Amino acid sequence: MKKLSLRAMPALAAILLVAMLATGCGSSGNEGPAANRTDSEKLKVGFVYIGPINDAGWTQAHDEARDYLMAELPYVDASDYVENVPENPTEAERVITQLAEQGNKIIFTTSFGYMDPTIKVAKKYPDVTFLHCSGYETAPNVGAYFGRMYQARYLSGLVAGKATETNLIGYVAAMPIPEVIRGINAFTLGVQKVNPDAQVKVVWTNTWVDAAIEKDAALALLDSGADVIAQHQDSASPQQAAEEKGKLGIGYNSDMGKMAPKATMTSPVWNWGPYYVDTVKAIKEGTWQSTPTAGSLTYWGGLKEGTVDLAPYGPMVPEEVKQLVEQEEQLIISGEWDVFTGPIKDQSGNVKVAEGEVLTDDEMLNMNWFVQGVIGSPK
Incomplete structure (x- = not known):
């Protein structure tokens, strides 16, 4: 697994831009964010964590699901994650922005306090899809998800x-x-x-x-x-x-x-893996929508869905x-x-x-x- 530092990497962003121009990647009017990928490209998916990945708790459950996502979808590169990100608006916004700049087209922000920073960053990156866990705000490119724990x-x-x-x-x-x-x-x-x-x-x-x-x-x-x-x-x-x-x-x-x-x-216990797989598939295929389906949430699965x-x-x-x-x-x-x-x-x-x-x-x-x-x- 590749653990990101908290430092920005502008050189990587430049490389990604050149690669996109060389392959002719562009946004399609009918497709959702992150749907416009070529078969030879990996779809980059990033994660923001409140704790360490070995906490035997909340963060570990999400990180195990990240591994599951890559195992189930070979076209996904979900190796970018940042641990121990405080629910400080400035710091959270900086980390989420960093992941977007590094070419991640889908970003999961996995703690309640990341909600406002997620919404803020999403406005600057309309071609990136953001999924926020346990919050209640959505936007055209922001979904809110949780489980019926x-x-x-x-x-x-x-x-x-x-x-x-x-x-x-x-x-x-x-x-x-x-x-x-x-x-x-x-x-x-x-x-x-x-x-x-x-x-x-x-x-x-x-x-x-x-x-x-x-x-x-x-x-x-x-x-x-x-x-x-x-x-x-x-x-x-x-x-x-x-x-x-x-x-x-x-x-x-x-x-x-x-x-x-x-x-x-x-x-x-949590089992986020199937949700991550289904969501990334839907985004790639252009069928995903942020519209709330359960109260204010885009997704709220429970025992029936196996999320909890x-x-x-x-x-x-x-x-x-x-x-x-x-x-x-x-x-x-x-x-x-x-x-x-x-x-x-x-x-x-x-x-x-x-x-x-x-x-x-x-x-x-x-x-x-x-x-x-x-x-x-x-x-």
Whole structure:
């Protein structure tokens, strides 16, 4: 894999321009950005990452999908990526611009805080297609994509609710934004489906990945009486904290049972590879459109599409719990039922979703309240 430096490479841009002129490449009026490629050219695809590619979490899941993309589509060169790019508008804009200048015709920006810089850079490069993960703004050459992780969160809540003996589950949470709030709520609904007496206590870290802070938060939750630790964080340190204390956990992003085998019962995981392949194909063929199809998102796939799933269970998970999860999963996949189906109350006991009603995609994507059973503030 080729890891890019954070320095601009104007010479490469010049070489690419000469090569384009020599081969007669040009934009076709009927084709979308990046569709105008010759058979002998590689379609360059770039990636911007919030963390390192070996974080065993969010970034690693995207990077494994990048490798999958190149394996599935031989005409794609997705070797350009930049790790550890902060959600600082100036720095993110510079890196995204760099990738565009280096000839990448499709650029995936894979963290929420890259949304505004992505939109800004896209205006300067109308012949480049940009895909932003977890945001909500689109443009003619910018799509917004995400996965219905709340579905896998709900399933993992079933596992956690069956496992807790103290009826207090700790949740180490990154940022108080709808994505994270939605996941906490779905997890709690799963917990309370099987254990109405259990509660989920949330601690905000205000960081996506900081192993030390995450571990401290998990230890504080364990000290307060929690005997299961769940997380919306990129490192496995909350699971490792649970293991050190002889407790159990629910990981996130990838199979964290590999890092904390005695604690981690399962992990809601991402599988971005098929989405990346389908999207790059559509862009190349000129059929891709940025038009939102689910709320404000161009793409929002879930269990049915395989975008989200559960990692293999640890040996401590009973067979009857696995069977229950399988039943609930099939119910979701069938479309007969989804997680945010009423009746659902908020923390104050107010009915937020009436019996028989289901939250719309827009309502889920803008969620800013906690369900009953969550301890903590959604702010």
